[in-house]
Amino acid sequence: MKKFNFLFSCALSLISLSACGQGTKVKTDNIVKANATEAKFRTGAEQTEVYLPLLKGKRIGMVVNPTSIIGKVTVVDSLIKRGVNIVKIFGPEHGFRGDASAGIHVDDAVDAKTGIKAISLYGKHSTPTTADLADVDIMIFDIQDVGVRFYTYMNTLQHVMEACARDGKEVMIFDRPNPNGYFIDGPILDPKFKSGIGLQPIPIVHGLTLGEYAQMLNGEGWLKDKLKCKITVIKNANYTHDMPYTLPVKPSPNLNTQQSILLYPSTCLFEGIYLNHGRGTQFPFTVLGAPYLKGKYKFSYTPTGIKGMAETPIFKDQVCYGLDLRNYDTSILRKTKQINLLWLI
Incomplete structure (x- = not known):
C-alpha cells in the first residue's frame, strides 16, 4: 500500500503540472497565487484584493453552501457588500443553506435573505442548464471539501465545469484546504462503477484540494466530450498538504465535528x-x-x-x-x- 501511495502521489504531482502546462497552451487554466511575502495562511475566498478586480463589471453566479465564508460572514453577503453583481446562487447536496438531509431533493427557490434565485444542483438537476447560465459571466465555486471520493461536492464541481465549458463561461474556484490532504489511500475507482458518489478513477482518499482537482479534470480530459473549461483558481495562501487544518464550519450536517x-x-x-x-x-x-x-x-x-x-x-x-x-x-x-x-x- 505504501508503494501504491508513493506512485499515486508522484502521478498526482505530474498531473497537476500537466494540467497547468496544458492550461497555458489552451488558455483555460489560470492559477492565481497570493503575495509571496505574506506569511499568514488565508483561504482563496479571503484574498479579496486578488480576485475583486477580476469580477468588476461581471454578472456572477455562486456555487456555495454554509462553508462559503470570509471570517464569520457568508461569501455571498461579503461580495454583495463589496458591490459584486451576484445574479444567481447554486446549491449542492444539502442545499445552499445546508439544512437538507443527505440524499434529500432541494427545490429551486428565491433566497429570502438576498432575494436572489437559488437553484439546486443535487438530484436530477445536477448540471446547470444553458438557461441557468444565460445571464452569468463567471461562476464562482466556493465549497469546503473533505478529500474523500464519495463526498459529493467534487462531483458538483465537475458538473459545473462541464456546463460552463459547454456554454463558454469561466469558472473561478476559491480554494480551501483539504483536512484529509496529508495522505492518499484506497483503491482507484473502476470506471464501470462510476455513480453520484464517484465519477473519476481516483483513490478513496485523493489528497487534493478542489482547486487542484479542477486542474486535474481539465488536464486529464475527464470533462464530458473532452471539453476544456476556462478556470481561475484562487489558491490558498501559505498552505501545505501536511498542515493540520480545523474547519471553522461543519462541511455538511453529518460531519459536525x-x-x-x-x-x-x-x-x-x-x-x-x-x-x-x-x-x-x-x-x-x-x-x-x-x-x-x-x-x-x-x-x-x-x-x-x-x-x-x-x-x-x-x-x-x-x-x-x-x-x-x-x-x-x-x-x-x-x-x-x-x-x-x-x-x-
Missing part, C-alpha cells in the same frame, strides 16, 4: 453494510453499531430521526451495540496515513 471529518474516510465505508455508523445521532461517523451486536460490545446508543441530519437512519429507534470512537486519538491517523480497516473486523 473535526473528529467525524478525520474518521469519515474509514467509518463511511460502513454505509455499504448492515450497520449503523452514527446517522440518527448527534455524533455521526464516530460510533458504529447494530442491535445484533448485543453481547459482543458493551457500548450502546439509539439512533432516532433527526430533521436536517438523518430522518430515517438504519436501525431507527433500536438500541445498537458497538464501538465508540469519539475519543479515538486521530493523531494515529496522521502517523499511519492510511484508512483504518481494523474496525471492519
